[in-house]
Amino acid sequence: DAEITQSPRHKITETGRQVTLACHQTWNHNNMFWYRQDLGHGLRLIHYSYGVQDTNKGEVSDGYSVSRSNTEDLPLTLESAASSQTSVYFCASSEHGYEQYFGPGTRLTVT
Amino acid sequence: QQQVKQSPQSLIVQKGGISIINCAYENTAFDYFPWYQQFPGKGPALLIAIRPDVSEKKEGRFTISFNKSAKQFSLHIMDSQPGDSATYFCAASKSLSGTALIFGKGTTLSVSS
Numbered sequence: 516d517a518e519i520t521q522s523p524r525h526k527i528t529e530t531g532r533q534v535t536l537a538c539h540q541t542w543n544h545n546n547m548f549w550y551r552q553d554l555g556h557g558l559r560l561i562h563y564s565y566g567v568q569d570t571n572k573g574e575v576s577d578g579y580s581v582s583r584s585n586t587e588d589l590p591l592t593l594e595s596a597a598s599s600q601t602s603v604y605f606c607a608s609s610e611h612g613y614e615q616y617f618g619p620g621t622r623l624t625v626t
Numbered sequence: 627q628q629q630v631k632q633s634p635q636s637l638i639v640q641k642g643g644i645s646i647i648n649c650a651y652e653n654t655a656f657d658y659f660p661w662y663q664q665f666p667g668k669g670p671a672l673l674i675a676i677r678p679d680v681s682e683k684k685e686g687r688f689t690i691s692f693n694k695s696a697k698q699f700s701l702h703i704m705d706s707q708p709g710d711s712a713t714y715f716c717a718a719s720k721s722l723s724g725t726a727l728i729f730g731k732g733t734t735l736s737v738s739s
Binding site for chain 2: 548550555556557558559560563573605607613614615617618619620
């Protein structure tokens with residue numbers, strides 16, 4: 516069955532380290548998204564991509580980057596992790612802007 | 627500026643009662659309004675969605691009511707069950723251009739038995 520996976524599911528890192536969160540989908544969707552979820556803020560868009568080599572900034576993109584070298588993957592990189600980036604991160608994919616399918620999430624703690 | 631405002635933040639409903647969650651939006655270019663349901667430890671999942679050319683959409687116990695002139699839409703859960711206890715997010719997007727969803731802040735629903 517087609518699916519969307521995220522790894523790792525849990526990550527603890529230190530301030531200043533570079534961290535990469537993986538997202539992989541097998542639906543062959545062109546659109547992929549990264550969100551962060553924090554209490555009181557709901558889901559906020561970090562970056563998104565509409566296809567290979569396409570990336571766009573979302574509402575809270577500072578300190579994050581993405582690259583899209585193939586259809587299946589959209590890794591999210593925290594260049595220099597900060598405590599404010601402690602959050603739960605969700606990846607999602609969709610086709611033509613319709614239903615977005617979310618991954619199970621990655622809980623990141625920056626100490 | 628928050629583009630999608632959701633209320634209430636939390637809601638407690640008796641089993642069998644009606645749960646109502648409201649959302650308001652500002653951007654008149656939005657043309658796709660989904661509701662997502664999220665259980666603890668899981669990613670959000672699409673529950674039901676509506677486009678502004680209809681005023682109501684019903685799927686089982688879940689109904690979206692849409693008021694284009696007021697720029698408001700709401701989710702009604704009839705005969706609420708303990709299994710409906712979850713966090714609900716409204717969202718909006720300009721679907722034809724493929725833009726990402728703008729989410730409300732969420733409503734935590736607890737259905738007591």
